[in-house]
Amino acid sequence: MEIAIISGKGGTGKSCVSAALATLSNKVVLADCDVDAANMYLIFHPLISEEKIYIGSRKAIIDYNKCSSCGLCMDYCRFDAISKISGEIVISELLCDGCELCSRICHEEAILMANNQNSRLYAGDFRNGKMVYGRLAPGEETSGKLINLVREKAKQAALSNGIETIIIDGPPGIGCPVISTISGIDHIIIVTEPSKSALDDLKRALQVVSVTGIASSVIINKYDLNIKMSRQIEEYCQNHDVQIVAHLPYDNRVVDAMVSCMSMTEYAPETDFSKSIQMVFNRILYGNKKRIYPTICW
Amino acid sequence: MDPEGVNDSEVERVMPNLKVAIASGKGGTGKTLISTNLFHVLQLYGYDSTLVDCDAEEPNDMIFFNRDLKKSIKIGHHVPVIDTDKCVFCGKCREYCSYNAIFIIPHAGIIKVIEDQCHSCGACIVACESGAIKEKEIELGEVHVYTTPSKIIESMMRPGIASPVKIIKTAVKEAGSHGIIILDSPPGTSCPFIHTVMNADHVVLVTEPTPFGLSDLKQSVETLKTMNKSCSVILNRVGIGNNEVYKYLEDENIPIVMEIPFDRVIAGYYTNGELVVNHSPEIRDQFLAMIKSIIEKYGNSNY
Numbered sequence: 001m002e003i004a005i006i007s008g009k010g011g012t013g014k015s016c017v018s019a020a021l022a023t024l025s026n027k028v029v030l031a032d033c034d035v036d037a038a039n040m041y042l043i044f045h046p047l048i049s050e051e052k053i054y055i056g057s058r059k060a061i062i063d064y065n066k067c068s069s070c071g072l073c074m075d076y077c078r079f080d081a082i083s084k085i086s087g088e089i090v091i092s093e094l095l096c097d098g099c100e101l102c103s104r105i106c107h108e109e110a111i112l113m114a115n116n117q118n119s120r121l122y123a124g125d126f127r128n129g130k131m132v133y134g135r136l137a138p139g140e141e142t143s144g145k146l147i148n149l150v151r152e153k154a155k156q157a158a159l160s161n162g163i164e165t166i167i168i169d170g171p172p173g174i175g176c177p178v179i180s181t182i183s184g185i186d187h188i189i190i191v192t193e194p195s196k197s198a199l200d201d202l203k204r205a206l207q208v209v210s211v212t213g214i215a216s217s218v219i220i221n222k223y224d225l226n227i228k229m230s231r232q233i234e235e236y237c238q239n240h241d242v243q244i245v246a247h248l249p250y251d252n253r254v255v256d257a258m259v260s261c262m263s264m265t266e267y268a269p270e271t272d273f274s275k276s277i278q279m280v281f282n283r284i285l286y287g288n289k290k291r292i293y294p295t296i297c298w
Numbered sequence: 299m300d301p302e303g304v305n306d307s308e309v310e311r312v313m314p315n316l317k318v319a320i321a322s323g324k325g326g327t328g329k330t331l332i333s334t335n336l337f338h339v340l341q342l343y344g345y346d347s348t349l350v351d352c353d354a355e356e357p358n359d360m361i362f363f364n365r366d367l368k369k370s371i372k373i374g375h376h377v378p379v380i381d382t383d384k385c386v387f388c389g390k391c392r393e394y395c396s397y398n399a400i401f402i403i404p405h406a407g408i409i410k411v412i413e414d415q416c417h418s419c420g421a422c423i424v425a426c427e428s429g430a431i432k433e434k435e436i437e438l439g440e441v442h443v444y445t446t447p448s449k450i451i452e453s454m455m456r457p458g459i460a461s462p463v464k465i466i467k468t469a470v471k472e473a474g475s476h477g478i479i480i481l482d483s484p485p486g487t488s489c490p491f492i493h494t495v496m497n498a499d500h501v502v503l504v505t506e507p508t509p510f511g512l513s514d515l516k517q518s519v520e521t522l523k524t525m526n527k528s529c530s531v532i533l534n535r536v537g538i539g540n541n542e543v544y545k546y547l548e549d550e551n552i553p554i555v556m557e558i559p560f561d562r563v564i565a566g567y568y569t570n571g572e573l574v575v576n577h578s579p580e581i582r583d584q585f586l587a588m589i590k591s592i593i594e595k596y597g598n599s600n601y
Contacts, residue, residue: 097417099417175458175461176461200356204457207457
């Protein structure tokens, strides 16, 4: 079973919830799909057994020995990445989207494409099973490609080690990376917090999730920081037929656990936070979630 | 304020130009809190200023303000439309597409464009020798411009599209170059972040003193170094986590321009969609002092 933890808004506690869920069983694959800000390895220090170079975007580079400064490439580039500065054609590395069109149309064959080789995919062992994560190089496009590779690798690791549970720590937002994270999985957990911003972002996240038709549930983290807002979130979820599976209290020990390189369920298993996470785990994994279907009347 | 220093009417006359980006590697550290409160303080003290919400995936700045929507700019881009009567299924367009946005099964006569993956580079049109590809415009999102009394620009992306960069670019452009422009940046260090901070004279990184916060801060700092951007740091939720961030910032010689303690009362205002500076004169003064020091150092925009 693949479970993804996403949030819409950043900083609501995705990673803390993922880490807590991942340490409740000794047989999990943990996949960190927040490749733009991968953090899970900081808690678990996995023993890396595999490191792969991920070739993300490519950048156009000019060979000035061949360039005739004709400017044809400038006409074709739709990303405003090419300009003429005192008679010389210059390609901005930051603006180049890597489409390769300039290289293809150049009569002098003066434009080459260079691979950005700074992104990585890692796989290895951690104390509760296998761990897979990606790290996207700065300035890379926020594409789902590396995320797809992380998920693929996680599935392989699960299959070859007889593991059934894959916990995926997802990226924030509602763009391509999130779509790649949740497509085709079994359950989505959306972690939110009681703030106006988070509720707004939750609504947008639910829009994306509802399109997929995948079973999903919501966790309200730090619910006691603003009870009034928590009620509003509950109300919204109720009206939209979304189940809230846990209310997690604000607890300083969540950060203390992180500082000690532990998950909350390892660091303070007897807290309300950890007990609620255990319940979520059982409910989603072992399916003692009761769903009431409407009776059909003929 | 400074009793013998510059009085506020003088500040008004000077009208400095400055683009400052408020960014963070990690999400949820307080970018929006800082951007909205800073903007409000600038308004209170008569600075000509504009707020641009560049977090197109999840824009939240407008929660804190009441403004009139002046205009709404639809942002689209061109994607290919393939005329299957003219198409000879040679596959050259797919070969030219660097984004895997064209799907083709030649013997079955199937060719499809995956519009959300298309970057609108135009390569497929150049590739096609049968004149089978035309373009149509699809919607990426919108840029909202709010005014009265002051300008707020909001970028808003349609869920699930490949990249918000074009929407962000339009929003930043719309802000012009007069006065103090606050760019509330998207999280992370990938493309959307780069396209926001590349326009800034100075970047303020917001972080929290936790291992996750520090790790993501380091990544932001390294990225900004390659872009030759100056940066300073605001520490939010001081009191939680550990002290490692101080040591790192000292080693890197990056100034801390403001520290905000972890406080349930502050969290309460923010979570209700209220501006903290309306409740705490102390924090308001801190914001003013911070922006004054940044204007002094990095003011008079070159962008």
